[in-house]
Amino acid sequence: MGKKVSLVALVALFLFAMAVPVQAQGQLQDQLVLIQKTNQMYHNGKLFKASQPLTEKKGVTYVAARSIAERLYGNVVYDSKLKEYILTTGQQELRYKAGSTAYKINGASTKLDGAPFVQQGTLMIPLRSLLKPYGMKISSNAEQKKITLDWTVKPVAAFAVSPATIYAGETEVSYIDKASHPKGLLIADERWEGQASTFDSPGAYKVTRWVQDENGVWSDPFSVNVVVKQPNLPPVANFTTDKNSYKMGEMIHYTDHSTDDENKIKKTEWTNNAKGFFTPGPQTITLKVTDTHGAVGEFSKTIMIEDETLYSKQDFDMLFTEVGDKYQIDGASVLKLPTVSYELSVVGQQTLIRSNSPEHIDEEGIYYSDTASGNVRFLTHNQNNRANPVRIYIIATNENAEEATVTEERVGVGGPAPYVSQTGKAAVGNYLFGRTQPSLNKVTKIPAGESRVVLSKLSDVKLAQDRVVTMYSDVSTSAPIKFSVVVVDADKDVLAELPHLQQLPRDGKHVRGTFHDANRNIHVLDTIGNEPARMILADKVVDSRLSGYDVTTGDIMSNDGNNGAYYVLRLYNVQPHTLILLNPRGGHYGGAFLVNNKLVYTTTTTILSNANDVGVLYRTGDSAEQVTIAFTPASGSNLPFNLLFLPLPELKY
Known part of the structure; x- marks a missing residue:
């Protein structure tokens, strides 16, 4: 009896060995045996099961793509754009489309003997599509119902x-x-x-x-x-002037003719390229250019300044300083100019929420909170004193019984940057530019009893230690919404942290609170420009300050500087050839203005340092004009400031 059992076992082992050869140790070729109409795959003698059985349709044998890709030491991904299945192994890339008899081998198109199809969620591909790319030899044994593939697995020399x-x-x-x-x-x-x-x-x-x-x-x-x-060649610096000799106070025009073999001049540096000179004698101007590889070219030219005056320094600056640039004056003389009187009027409903206290971020918490509706403006201005980076969030909470919406209309963010004047100037400029563009109309729906983050351009800023960020923004609401200005460490979920945060006290130095009637109109009907004059803005007397409340404490607040208030100044009769300047009276000032709906920075490249600086905002042309100037006082700058109106000197030809 024992001999019979042994004989049966030996026969079974023999038949199995015939069906599935075992790869000998050290054999160079891989072998894959597929059993027809089953999902059995014997790879080098080891059984694996495919996701779908070997299938025959119209004389073509199909195999599950992902299952055989694994046996080829690769994988399959789906490109949803091109609607292609990509089988990648080593240096081979095969691309298939369900229902198409065309496929690609490493980008080269060829034809299949049958179209791939999807069977129960599995891509089935013609088995013979693999033979050429992998150098496979195929053999079949109808009696044993098996197909055998032999191929050599090669290294990849990438x-x-x-x-x-x-x-x-x-x-x-x-x-x-x-x-x-x-x-x-x-x-x-x-x-x-x-x-x-x-x-x-x-x-x-x-x-x-x-x-x-x-x-x-x-x-x-x-x-x-x-x-x-070709080896990198240094750039060639070169420029010309329109003349070689000039009178004192005569405009000099420089034309940069510098070139680079790759047209990649990264930096241009001028030395002594004044628009005009006011002492006689030779003047040497130098231009230095640097390409992206650090190679430098330099060129100098000497011009002669004659002992004859065309314009004085004061007249020259008034006539030729570009809009958005600055020049120097005697700051004390400004106070002797007659003032332009005006009256303020309030336009529309506008609530201002200003969160500037505590200005320095020393801890996580709620920096200000109040409920507002309708048109709401935010001004936030903070510097991070924490070692950890933080984010500042505006959280909108709907305490109503029905869904409400918050619509973002414009957002101006400045920073992160190391200096308050930088971020204040950038934020005002971005906010004012937004007023020249179509409204954002980004709507956030807030279900009853829930909170959402709004104005995410602010919270997108990761604020490192000692960095400052400023934001001016306008939203409108469909119902009263509780707004909270919240600070947490940058890696935290603010909505999860919100229930555990405390309302922080003011720092005693800076302003926070809610202020109504924050849009101001100024109309000046009187003629301007017949004589030098000035207009006083953002002070305590002539331009009254917004009054409001810190609702977290009930304290009455004065909006020092009226930061966040939006002014529209309309000058209905400005004489021809009138220069309009900004003159800071409280210290440095870096901001921006919309002049006839065109954005002008004070200044484009720097700030106004003190009362001896003036920034050029506008010059009228050959006829009387109506000039509209819109602005909001810039955070991080000193106030008040004056607008100066000066008749221009006559041009000399």
Whole structure:
């Protein structure tokens, strides 16, 4: 009886061995045996199960793409844009489309003997589409109902070339090894063609590599096309002036003719390129240009200044200082100018929520909170004193019984930056520019009893220690909304933290509170420009300050400087050839203005340092004009300021 059992076992083992050959140790080729109409796959003698059985349709044998890709040491991904399935292994990339008999092998199109299809969520591909790309040999045994695939798994000889830009005779070239083996075998040898540490001449070079694995199998060639450029040439600095000799106070026009072989001049630096000179004698002007590689070109030219005056320094500055630039005056003399009187009027409902206290962020918490509705403006201005980076959030809470909305109309953010004047100027400029554009109309729906983050441009800013951020923004609400200005460490979920945060006290120095009637109109009907004059703005007397409340304490608050108030100044009769200037009276000032709906910074490149600086806002032309100036006082700057109206000197030809 025992002999019979042994004989049966031996026969079974023999039949199994016939159906599924076991790969011998050290065999170089892989073998995959597929059993027809089953999901059985014997890879090098080990059983794996495919997601779908081997299927035959119209004489074509199909295999589950993802299952066989795994046996080829690869994977399958789906490109939803192109609606293609991508089978990737080593250096091979095969692209299939369900229902299409066309497929691509490494970008080259070819035809299939049948169209791929999806069966129970699995892509089925023609088995023979794999033969050519992988050099497979196929055999079948109808009696044993098996298909056998044999192929050699090759190493991949990948590499990368560094740096990306290579110059002939200059650049040391590195070759970064990215070789691999699908089966994890070691790379034992390599050979190169076209490899060089430097390339002596410009042009296109093909560098090819082969690698050999520990079993002695060589890879297919892997090539990289290397583009070698001409050696970098330094830029050539050059400029001309419209003349070689000028009177004192005569405008000099400079034309930059600098060139670079790659047209990549990164920095342009002038020395002594004044628009006009006011002492006689030679003046040497120098232009220095630097390209993206750090190469420098320099050029100097000497012009002669004659002992004859065309314009005085004061007249020259008034006539030729560009809008958005500045020049110096005698600041004390401004106080002797007659003042332009005006009256303020309130336009529309506008609530201002100003959160500027505590200005320095020392702890997490709620920095201000109040309920407002209709048109709401926010002004936040803070510096982070914490070691951890923080974010500042505007949280809108709907305490009503029905859904409410918050609509963002415009947002101006400045920072993060190290200086308050930088962020205040940038935020005002961005906010005013937003007023020249269509409204954002970004709507946030807030279900009853829930909170949402609004004005995310502010909370998108990750504020590091000692950095400042400023925001001016306008929203409208469909119902009363509780707004909270909240600060938490940058990596925290603000809505999860909100119930645990405390309302913080003021710092005793800066302003926070809710202020109504925050839009101001000024109409000046009187003629301006017949004589020098000034208009006083953002002071305590002539331009009264907004009054409001810190609702968290019940304290009456004065909005010092009227930061966040939006002014529209209409000058109905400004005489021809009138210069309009901004003159700070409280110290430095860096801000922005809309002049006839055009954004003008004070100044474009810097700030006004003190009362001896004036920034040019506008010049009227040859006829009387109506001039409209809109602004909001800039946080981080000193107030008040004056607008100056000066008749221009006559042009000389």
